[in-house]
Amino acid sequence: MTNTVATPAAEAPKGQSTLLLLLLKLRTFIALIAVVVFFSLMAPNFVTVANAVIVSKHVAINAFLAIGMTFVILTGGIDLSVGAIVGLVGMVAGALVLYGIPLEMFGVVIYPNVWEVIGIALLVGTFVGLINGLLITRMQVAPFIATLGMLYVARGTALLMSGGSTFPNLIGKPEFGNQGFPALGSGTILGIPLSIWLLLVVACIAAYVATKTPFGRQIYAVGGNERAATLSGVSVNRVKLAVYMISGFCAAIAGLVVASQLVASHPASGETFEMNAIAAAVLGGTSLSGGRGTIGGTIVGAFVIGVLSDGLVMMGVSEFWQMVIKGVVIVGAVILDQMQRRIARNARLG
Amino acid sequence: MSALERSDAPEIILRAEKMTRVFPGTVALEDVDFDVYERSVNVLIGENGAGKSTLMRILAGVDQATSGRIVMGGEEVRFSSVLDAAKKGIGIVFQELNLCPNLTVTENIFLGRDMTMGGVHIDMPRQRERARELLARLEHDIDPDTLVDDLRIGEQQIVEIAKALADDARVLIMDEPTSALSASEVEVLFRVIAELKKSGVAIIYISHRLEELVRIGDYFTVLRDGHFQASAPKGEATIPWIIRQMLGTSEFAKRQQREVKVGEPVLSVRNLKLPRVGGGYLVDDVGVDFRAGEIVGIYGLLGAGRSELFESLFGLRADARGTVTINGKSIDQLPVSKRIAAGLFLVPEDRQRDGLVQNLTVGKNLSLASLAKVTKLFTVQNGAERKAIDALFRSLRIKAPSPETPITSLSGGNQQKVVIGKSLMTEPRVLLLDEPTRGIDIGAKEEVFRTMRELADQGLAVVFATSDLKEVHAVSDRVLVMSQGRITADLPDHEATDEVIVRASTKGHAAPAHDHPVQDQ
Numbered sequence: 001m002t003n004t005v006a007t008p009a010a011e012a013p014k015g016q017s018t019l020l021l022l023l024l025k026l027r028t029f030i031a032l033i034a035v036v037v038f039f040s041l042m043a044p045n046f047v048t049v050a051n052a053v054i055v056s057k058h059v060a061i062n063a064f065l066a067i068g069m070t071f072v073i074l075t076g077g078i079d080l081s082v083g084a085i086v087g088l089v090g091m092v093a094g095a096l097v098l099y100g101i102p103l104e105m106f107g108v109v110i111y112p113n114v115w116e117v118i119g120i121a122l123l124v125g126t127f128v129g130l131i132n133g134l135l136i137t138r139m140q141v142a143p144f145i146a147t148l149g150m151l152y153v154a155r156g157t158a159l160l161m162s163g164g165s166t167f168p169n170l171i172g173k174p175e176f177g178n179q180g181f182p183a184l185g186s187g188t189i190l191g192i193p194l195s196i197w198l199l200l201v202v203a204c205i206a207a208y209v210a211t212k213t214p215f216g217r218q219i220y221a222v223g224g225n226e227r228a229a230t231l232s233g234v235s236v237n238r239v240k241l242a243v244y245m246i247s248g249f250c251a252a253i254a255g256l257v258v259a260s261q262l263v264a265s266h267p268a269s270g271e272t273f274e275m276n277a278i279a280a281a282v283l284g285g286t287s288l289s290g291g292r293g294t295i296g297g298t299i300v301g302a303f304v305i306g307v308l309s310d311g312l313v314m315m316g317v318s319e320f321w322q323m324v325i326k327g328v329v330i331v332g333a334v335i336l337d338q339m340q341r342r343i344a345r346n347a348r349l350g
Numbered sequence: 351m352s353a354l355e356r357s358d359a360p361e362i363i364l365r366a367e368k369m370t371r372v373f374p375g376t377v378a379l380e381d382v383d384f385d386v387y388e389r390s391v392n393v394l395i396g397e398n399g400a401g402k403s404t405l406m407r408i409l410a411g412v413d414q415a416t417s418g419r420i421v422m423g424g425e426e427v428r429f430s431s432v433l434d435a436a437k438k439g440i441g442i443v444f445q446e447l448n449l450c451p452n453l454t455v456t457e458n459i460f461l462g463r464d465m466t467m468g469g470v471h472i473d474m475p476r477q478r479e480r481a482r483e484l485l486a487r488l489e490h491d492i493d494p495d496t497l498v499d500d501l502r503i504g505e506q507q508i509v510e511i512a513k514a515l516a517d518d519a520r521v522l523i524m525d526e527p528t529s530a531l532s533a534s535e536v537e538v539l540f541r542v543i544a545e546l547k548k549s550g551v552a553i554i555y556i557s558h559r560l561e562e563l564v565r566i567g568d569y570f571t572v573l574r575d576g577h578f579q580a581s582a583p584k585g586e587a588t589i590p591w592i593i594r595q596m597l598g599t600s601e602f603a604k605r606q607q608r609e610v611k612v613g614e615p616v617l618s619v620r621n622l623k624l625p626r627v628g629g630g631y632l633v634d635d636v637g638v639d640f641r642a643g644e645i646v647g648i649y650g651l652l653g654a655g656r657s658e659l660f661e662s663l664f665g666l667r668a669d670a671r672g673t674v675t676i677n678g679k680s681i682d683q684l685p686v687s688k689r690i691a692a693g694l695f696l697v698p699e700d701r702q703r704d705g706l707v708q709n710l711t712v713g714k715n716l717s718l719a720s721l722a723k724v725t726k727l728f729t730v731q732n733g734a735e736r737k738a739i740d741a742l743f744r745s746l747r748i749k750a751p752s753p754e755t756p757i758t759s760l761s762g763g764n765q766q767k768v769v770i771g772k773s774l775m776t777e778p779r780v781l782l783l784d785e786p787t788r789g790i791d792i793g794a795k796e797e798v799f800r801t802m803r804e805l806a807d808q809g810l811a812v813v814f815a816t817s818d819l820k821e822v823h824a825v826s827d828r829v830l831v832m833s834q835g836r837i838t839a840d841l842p843d844h845e846a847t848d849e850v851i852v853r854a855s856t857k858g859h860a861a862p863a864h865d866h867p868v869q870d871q
Contacts, residue, residue, distance in 0.1 A: 233433030
C-alpha cells in the first residue's frame with residue numbers, strides 16, 4: 001500500500017475480536033483441558049485416581065520452582081540456579097540425616113530432628129538466593145549471568161559433598177531421634193500426598209503475596225516500569241533481593257520433596273529443572289520482560305507440562321519425540337501470547 | 351481566570367533560597383531563588399536546559415541540592431525522597447509519564463503508599479473508593495480498575511495528577527502537564543487547577559506554551575542558563591516580556607553563509623501520519639519537500655514529533671503511513687537498508703546508543719554502514735576500506751591520532767563527526783540529523799555546522815532537528831516548526847524571528863501553516 005492513510009488493521013468486527021481475545025487469554029487453561037481430553041482418549045489408564053496422584057506429584061516439584069521463578073521473572077529477572085539448588089539442598093538434607101553435624105572440637109555429633117533438617121535446608125536455599133540477589137543488586141551483575149554462575153557453584157558444591165555419590169537410605173535412626181524424613185515425599189492426608197497439600201499452601205500464599213500485599217504490588221511495578229517504581233518510593237533493590245530469596249526458598253522446598261520421595265539424595269538431581277520452571281511460567285502467561293503474569297497461570301502451566309510429559313510416556317511416545325513436542329508447545333504458547341497482545345493493542349488503536 | 355482574591359494577598363508557602371546544583375562538568379542551577387505563593391499558579395519558564403526541571407526535581411525530593419535551603423512555613427526542610435516530600439505536602443506530576451502500564455489506575459495511584467490492613471493486606475475496596483473520589487475531583491470518569499496501558503495519554507496524565515494529589519498535597523508541581531493533552535482535556539485541567547487553587551493548593555506550573563501560561567499564571571519566574579533571570583506578577587508578564595527574558599539577546603554563533611543555489615526537491619513527503627498508541631498522532635499529516643543544497647532546521651519542543659518524523663522517514667516506524675519519495679522514486683514500505691540505498695540517512699539523536707559501536711575503532715565505525723561498497727567475494731577489501739576511511743577521516747578533520755583510535759577516546763564533537771562520516775560513506779542525497787549538537791561544546795558545534803554547510807554545498811539536502819532557537823538561526827536556510835506532530839510554520843530563515851518561531855512551536859491545534867514550502871529567494 002503506497003499512498004493514502006489507511007488505519008492499521010483491526011477493522012475486523014469488534015465482537016469477533018473480543019471473543020478471540022477471551023479465548024487467547026484462557027489459552028493455557030484450554031490447553032490443559034485439551035491435553036487431558038486427548039490423553040484420556042489415547043491412553044487407557046490416564047484418567048484414574050492413581051494416575052492423577054502420580055501426575056500431580058510430578059507437577060508439584062516443577063510447580064514449586066515455577067512459583068519462585070514467576071516472582072523473579074515478574075521483576076524482569078531470571079533465576080537459572082534453581083535446579084542446582086534442588087540438588088544442593090537435597091545433599092544438605094541427606095548429609096544431616098546420615099551424618100548429623102559433627103562438632104570435632106567436642107568430639108560429638110549432633111543429629112538434628114526432621115524439623116530442624118528441613119529448617120536448615122530451607123535456610124541454605126534462601127541463602128543461595130540471597131547471594132544471587134546481592135550479586136544482581138549490589139554488584140550489578142546481569143541476572144542471567146549471576147544465576148548461571150550460581151548454577152555451577154551450587155551444583156559443584158553438591159557434588160563435592162559426597163564426591164559425586166548418592167546419600168542412600170535417608171530414614172534416620174530411632175536412637176538419634178531423626179526418623180520421619182521420607183514422610184514428606186510419601187505421606188498422605190485424606191489419601192492425597194503431602195507434597196500436593198504443601199503445593200496448595202505455597203501456591204495460596206504466593207498468590208496472596210503477589211496480588212494482595214504492597215510487596216506484591218511493588219514486584220509488578222518494578223517489572224512494569226522500574227523508573228516509575230523508584231519515583232513512587234519503591235526500593236527497587238530490596239524488591240529484587242527478596243524475589244531471588246523467595247526463588248531460592250521455593251527451590252529448597254522442591255529439593256526436600258525430591259530427596260524425600262527418593263529416600264536418597266543424589267547430587268545431580270534437579271538438572272535442567274530450571275528450564276521446566278521457566279517453561280511453566282511462560283506457558284502460564286508470564287512475560288519474560290517482566291510485569292505480566294500470575295501465580296495461578298504458572299500453576300496451570302506447570303500442569304500442562306506435567307500432563308503432557310506423563311501422558312506421552314503412557315502413550316509410549318519416545319523420549320526424543322517428547323522433547324520435540326515440548327519445545328513446540330512452549331514456543332507456540334509465546335506466539336499465542338504475542339498474538340493476544342497485538343490484537344489487544346490494535347483494538348485500542350482502532 | 352479571575353484575578354487573585356482581593357481580600358488578602360497570598361502568602362509565600364514555600365521558598366527556595368540560593369539553590370545550587372552541580373553535576374560533574376556542569377552547573378545546572380546556580381544561586382536560584384524561587385518563591386511559591388499559596389492559592390496561586392506559580393509559573394516557571396525557561397528554555398530547554400535552563401534548569402527548571404532540575405529545580406523541580408529538588409523540590410520534589412527526587413534529587414538533592416548541592417547547596418541552598420528550602421523553607422516551608424518558616425522552617426527549613428529537607429526532602430530525602432519523593433515519598434518524604436509527599437508526606438510533607440509536595441506532590442509532583444513529571445514531564446514524562448511515570449506510570450506502570452501493567453498495573454491498574456488504583457494500583458498506580460497508591461503504589462508505594464498502599465492503604466493496608468495490618469501492613470500486609472492491601473485494602474482494595476478503600477483504595478478503589480479513594481481513587482474514584484480523586485478521579486471525580488478531577489472530573490474524570492475513569493474506571494479505577496482499568497489498566498493504565500489501556501488509557502489514552504491524556505487520561506494517563508489525569509492519573510498522574512490523581513497520584514500526586516493522593517497525599518493531600520499543599521504544593522503541586524506540574525512539569526509540562528499539557529504536552530500530551532488534547533484541547534478539551536486542557537480545559538478540564540485548567541478547571542481542576544482553578545479548583546485546587548480555591549482549596550488552598552499552591553501550584554508550580556512549567557510549560558512552554560506561552561498563551562497557556564499568561565492565561566492561568568499568577569506569578570512568573572524566568573530562569574536562563576541555570577540562573578534566576580526575572581520575576582513578575584500576573585499582568586506585568588506578557589508574552590513579549592517572557593520571550594525577551596527567556597532568550598536574552600546574546601548571539602550564539604556566526605551564521606554559515608550559503609554558496610550554492612538551492613536545487614530541485616530531493617525528498618518529498620505527503621500525508622505522513624504516525625498513530626500514537628492510545629489515540630491521536632505522533633506525526634500528523636505532514637507534507638513537505640526538502641531540496642538539494644538546502645539546510646532545513648526543524649524546531650520544536652519536547653514531544654513535538656521531530657524524532658518521530660525522522661524515524662518514520664527512515665523506516666523505523668512500521669505504523670507510519672503516507673507517501674515518501676526520493677527523486678520521484680517511492681520509498682515508503684521499504685526497509686531501512688533499501689532506504690539507505692535510495693540515498694537517505696539518519697544521524698540519530700542518541701549517538702552513544704544508536705550511532706556508534708563503542709568497542710570498534712574510529713575507522714571501523716566509519717565504514718560500518720557501507721561495507722558492501724568495499725566487499726568483493728564476501729570479503730572486506732582492506733585496501734579499499736582503508737582508502738575510503740582515510741578520505742573521510744581527513745575531509746571531516748576528525749581530531750584523533752589515526753583511524754585506529756578507539757571511538758571512546760574521542761570528544762563528543764568528534765564522535766558526532768564520526769557518526770556523520772559514517773552516513774556520508776553511504777553517499778546519501780538526504781541527510782537527516784536529530785539534535786546533532788546534543789552534548790557537545792560550543793566550539794564543536796560550530797565545526798558540526800560547518801560540516802553540514804559543506805555537505806549542503808556539495809548538493810545534499812540537509813535536515814536537522816533542534817530544540818535550541820539559536821541553533822536554528824545559526825545554519826538553517828529554511829525553518830520548519832513542529833507542534834503536536836504537525837508542521838506549524840515553514841519559513842525562509844530571514845522571516846523566522848524568534849517570536850514567530852516560539853509562537854508556532856506552542857500552537858496547539860492550528861492547521862498546518864503551509865502545505866508547500868515557501869520559496870526561498
